Amino acid sequence: MSFLELQNITKIYPNGTKAVNETSLNIENGEFVVFVGPSGCGKSTLLRMIAGLEDITNGEISLDGNVINNIDPSERDVAMVFQNYALYPHMSVFNNMAYGLKNRGISKEEINNKVNDVAKLLEIDQLLTRKPSMLSGGQRQRVAMGRAIVRNPKIFLFDEPLSNLDAKLRNQMRLEIKRLQRQMGVTSIFVTHDQTEAMTLGDRIVVINNGVVEQVGTPKEIYSKPNTKFVAEFIGSPQMNLFNCKIENGIAHIADIKINLNNSKNIEDASLGIRPDDILISDNGQHTCVANLVEYLGSDMIIYSKIGDQEFSCKLSSKINLNSGDTFKFDISYTLVHLFDNTSGSRV
């Protein structure tokens, strides 16, 4: 039995919206799992149901062997870091961190020790007497984390905690969260709509769309073998190229280009996906296209082009000399393509 088990979880809001639909998931002790998906996909709702902040319409959640559906949030032994930190504005940093412990009737001395230890760990021990309004965004973030850590919960829940920080701080905090999680080994669930955060933080990633889990896997699995068209498009930057095509006897027809897939499949309406950096550009490539636009990104550049009327992009080293309007030659290798059936949206 897994540490945290979700079984056929469904959430229907009173107004009839189905936020989460028949979701099942097992999370092991110590794992760092990231829920990722576009906004409104139900990932936050799922997290809030684990926290106990939303009722569960159907299904069962069990934590450490106990069903927690009807257990009060405070007794589930979970800690949550909110998007806006939700620090208590009228309390000092110390009291913000100590409040949950006080409510559990822990002795003053022990609270002091715990808060001080965690404050040192997060390097906020100089700020303990300050009010949240006197802290910077990054410091508030640390206090919010400290408040979660000090309670020593079974699970950490992060609800897009980095989205209010500027880009530089976000990267820094991301690393820090990862480091802390490794160090403490506490099971964590992190909700985000940012695929970079998902890829870098997660031991496993759960991609959610429209209240349904599209794929669960390690970042590598998700990236290299997306189960559905949605996952293929959602993960990876720049986005994977998807060509609508007809497959006849293992040959994909995209406009006038033919790609040999080295199999004998026949699909009337398919999508052929290839990542922009998997398109092989070389002088003796089989296909020729015109670079409509070249985007220079420093070490890399992105070329926007068209096959027939379907746009696509390739990413390559900016050492190659190629300008807008130039023609280039490329190959698409069957080993690097992803095939999806357009009617079901799933991988074939």
Added chain:
Amino acid sequence: MKFKPLEILTHIILILGVLLMVLPIWFSFATSTHDNVSIMTEGMKFFLGESFTYNYNEVLNEKGGWSEEVTAARMFVNSFIMALGIATLKVIISAMSAYALVYFRFKLAVPIFWLIFITLLVPLEVRIFPSYKIVSDLGLTNTYTGLILPLVASATATFFFRQFYKTIPDELLESAKLDGANSWRFFIDFLLPLSKTMLAAMFIFMFVYGYSQYLWPLIMTTDEKYWTVVMGMKIIFTENYEGVALPRTGERFAYIILSMLPPVLVVVILQRWFIKGLIQTEK
């Protein structure tokens, strides 16, 4: 420093406004320090006189009323108890009912809120006979409870607290829930400290409201021991002097000045909190 014409004009308007507010009070105070003969012959005074101690001593300690049982000092105590009771209970009750209306999503919360709101249209004066009947049936006439109780519900304060609570982010409540705060603790540990400013402001308004009640205590109290200051203003130092005696204008002005002090004190003491809260938003 040079003033622009517009600034001079605005300053003149402001100064006139201040004079308009302050002069009547100053006249009353100056007059209250003169003896009755000079007031009678010379009218209102602008400069201070010599009867300050005499007049104020008379006011505080002379027994008045029809049966000569009540002093002004006693009436001040009564008024203070009444205003304090009304203000405190009004603030507590409306803070709690707003809490119920905002955070406990029971079915009829909105209709109930509007029902409370509608009572604004029915002030005490309109419902004075039913209120009197109820209070007298409960045997509460001539008690502090009777003075205070019918006035402790406040739609205005409930409304303001409700609007304030609605601005508090839900995440704060959720975070508190995860930290093990039950509904009672959330109210005490979060809502009350966060609404300090509101509490102070409401307390000031309600204190003044309670202090200036006239009709209710007039109807409620037959026993002079429970008379309040505002009632006394009409009654005290007017009777027992028929015919030849001089009107006791000096004492009456002294009484008026004294009657203004408690509300002024409440405002002065609480305004620090009030203004501090307005300047530093804690959200």
